[in-house]
Amino acid sequence: MSGRKDVSRRGFIRAAAGGAGVAALGGLAAAPKAAANGETAWDRECDVVVVGYGGAGATAAITAHDAGARVVILEKGGEGGGSTYYSGGFFVSPRDVAGAVDYLMDCARAGDGHHFDIDRDDLTAWAEEAVQNEPWFRSLGGDPFVSLRGWYADAPGADSYVTWQPRENPTGVGLWQVLSRAVEERGIEVVYNAPGERLVTREAADDGSPVEVLGIVAAGADGPVAIRADRAVVLTCGGFDYNETLKQSYLRSYPHYSTGHPGNTGDAIALAARAGAALWRLTGTSANLCHKLPDVPVAFPSQLQLNAMSLSVVLVNRQGRRFVNEALNYDAVAKSLDNFDAVGRAFQNNPCWCVFDEKTRVKAPAGLPVPIGNPVYQWSADNSAEIEKGWIVRADTVAELAGRMEIEPAVLEATISTYNEHCARGSDPDFGRALGLIPLDEPPYYALKGYPGLWATGGGPRIDRQAQVLDVAGRAVPRLYVAGSASSFCFSHLYPLSGTAIGDCFAMGRIAGRNASAQEGW
Numbered sequence: 001m002s003g004r005k006d007v008s009r010r011g012f013i014r015a016a017a018g019g020a021g022v023a024a025l026g027g028l029a030a031a032p033k034a035a036a037n038g039e040t041a042w043d044r045e046c047d048v049v050v051v052g053y054g055g056a057g058a059t060a061a062i063t064a065h066d067a068g069a070r071v072v073i074l075e076k077g078g079e080g081g082g083s084t085y086y087s088g089g090f091f092v093s094p095r096d097v098a099g100a101v102d103y104l105m106d107c108a109r110a111g112d113g114h115h116f117d118i119d120r121d122d123l124t125a126w127a128e129e130a131v132q133n134e135p136w137f138r139s140l141g142g143d144p145f146v147s148l149r150g151w152y153a154d155a156p157g158a159d160s161y162v163t164w165q166p167r168e169n170p171t172g173v174g175l176w177q178v179l180s181r182a183v184e185e186r187g188i189e190v191v192y193n194a195p196g197e198r199l200v201t202r203e204a205a206d207d208g209s210p211v212e213v214l215g216i217v218a219a220g221a222d223g224p225v226a227i228r229a230d231r232a233v234v235l236t237c238g239g240f241d242y243n244e245t246l247k248q249s250y251l252r253s254y255p256h257y258s259t260g261h262p263g264n265t266g267d268a269i270a271l272a273a274r275a276g277a278a279l280w281r282l283t284g285t286s287a288n289l290c291h292k293l294p295d296v297p298v299a300f301p302s303q304l305q306l307n308a309m310s311l312s313v314v315l316v317n318r319q320g321r322r323f324v325n326e327a328l329n330y331d332a333v334a335k336s337l338d339n340f341d342a343v344g345r346a347f348q349n350n351p352c353w354c355v356f357d358e359k360t361r362v363k364a365p366a367g368l369p370v371p372i373g374n375p376v377y378q379w380s381a382d383n384s385a386e387i388e389k390g391w392i393v394r395a396d397t398v399a400e401l402a403g404r405m406e407i408e409p410a411v412l413e414a415t416i417s418t419y420n421e422h423c424a425r426g427s428d429p430d431f432g433r434a435l436g437l438i439p440l441d442e443p444p445y446y447a448l449k450g451y452p453g454l455w456a457t458g459g460g461p462r463i464d465r466q467a468q469v470l471d472v473a474g475r476a477v478p479r480l481y482v483a484g485s486a487s488s489f490c491f492s493h494l495y496p497l498s499g500t501a502i503g504d505c506f507a508m509g510r511i512a513g514r515n516a517s518a519q520e521g522w
């Protein structure tokens with residue numbers, strides 16, 4: 001076949017390190033230079049290479065292994081878990097397919113009867129798989145309970161769209177214990193400190209067929225290592241939360257800080273580009289309001305906002321004006337920070353300020369420590385340490401506080417006094433806030449900057465309902481799959497409910513693992 005390199009089937013397998021269990025690629029000295037005849041010199045061989053060991057990667061690996069494939073997981077960092085470990089451990093497992101599809105379609109609504117780039121048949125295939133999330137998690141030894149139902153209660157199917165959490169340890173740490181134990185029990189090989197760097201491909205023939213994926217080159221301690229994937233490569237390397245260039249290009253305002261794992265640098269996009277992958281949903285995120293401390297790389301989800309339904313706190317923009325119902329769900333609030341003021345030519349709400357009073361200050365830490373089940377920084381219970389460090393601004397009067405925030409004092413005073421009047425009346429005609437209408441009337445007063453925060457970015461290589469990557473011509477790329485936040489499948493611009501991202505990791509991870517293992521070896 002013209003235009004194709006002749007890659008012999010078994011000819012260049014040099015070494016296969018270790019068997020089951022943890023191994024290091026560093027032990028393999030060979031660099032995957034082309035052999036003398038132009039073919040790739042393989043250092044390792046397996047059936048399915050899974051790139052990224054978080055929730056989607058664990059799920060795809062378990063499924064491919066159980067279907068009989070020899071699986072190797074490559075993880076960029078020194079340990080597994082990714083943002084899945086950081087998470088709250090919620091995962092969606094809908095009660096029924098039709099309700100879930102209706103709900104997700106409603107969440108993808110655009111103007112004038114249109115929908116964002118989302119398809120009802122795709123969602124049906126997704127939901128048929130996702131209803132299995134809860135029994136599948138149980139089959140791995142987990143014991144989940146129902147914790148939430150659809151946020152948008154007026155949307156059809158909201159009661160069907162439910163979220164679960166692990167009972168024993170209802171955090172990402174508890175969820176990860178179940179997944180990682182299942183990987184270990186199966187003896188699936190996980191190779192740490194081994195970022196996948198480049199797909200090995202067979203170039204497209206001139207008969208119109210797409211590029212084919214043959215394997216992947218990973219960085220080992222002693223240089224690159226080429227791993228032949230006889231059946232498929234599955235990219236599960238998370239989103240682009242820590243890639244400033246991609247965030248500046250695709251997210252609506254800047255900065256967006258991440259509350260997740262620093263390994264999420266958008267590698268799936270770079271890797272899949274070699275196979276000519278189309279991209280989609282890059283503007284979609286699951287977002288929160290977050291606080292960024294100067295000394296800590298990861299940002300903290302705002303507990304002030306998450307608890308706004310029972311706290312006296314208001315959000316004001318850089319002009320000192322409220323701009324949202326603070327007690328809405330976290331994704332809706334965070335996305336209101338992206339509004340662009342065309343007249344002022346500025347994103348006035350990014351950053352914004354959380355303004356609160358003494359009774360709120362002593363109630364709870366302003367930031368939710370992450371990883372949620374095992375924090376890297378312990379926020380002080382009454383916020384005193386963060387005030388002491390100057391991260392939270394304090395003043396005896398609202399006017400003085402405004403001065404410290406570099407806001408016109410009269411504007412902030414008017415905002416707070418209007419808000420307090422709404423509280424006294426029990427209604428908020430400006431933004432319709434019904435919960436947590438508690439006045440800010442107990443000095444001293446405090447302010448803390450808030451930014452759009454990322455639980456995860458949502459877009460990446462475009463995939464079909466088989467989790468297979470589509471190239472820019474719409475053709476399925478042989479032997480290349482993606483799952484998880486590297487290419488969220490079931491939502492676009494609006495995050496439907498806590499647990500959707502990990503529910504998507506489970507559903508698309510199983511679909512990817514099943515289809516990857518079902519490929520004929522090349």
Ligand SMILES: Cc1cc2nc3c(=O)[nH]c(=O)nc-3n(C[C@H](O)[C@H](O)[C@H](O)COP(=O)(O)OP(=O)(O)OC[C@H]3O[C@@H](n4cnc5c(N)ncnc54)[C@H](O)[C@@H]3O)c2cc1C
Binds near residue numbers: 055084500
């Ligand atoms: C604080 C927090 C709370 C959250 N709570 C929830 C929740 O309760 N429910 C929910 O549904 N969602 C939640 N989310 C979002 C959710 O955690 C993520 O969307 C989801 O876990 C992503 O899973 P993943 O497997 O796609 O990626 P990850 O779990 O992030 O795993 C990706 C892995 O790939 C590795 N990697 C990256 N590049 C490479 C490479 N080139 N080669 C090899 N490895 C690579 C990374 O190091 C990482 O370990 C939360 C997020 C955060 C930050």
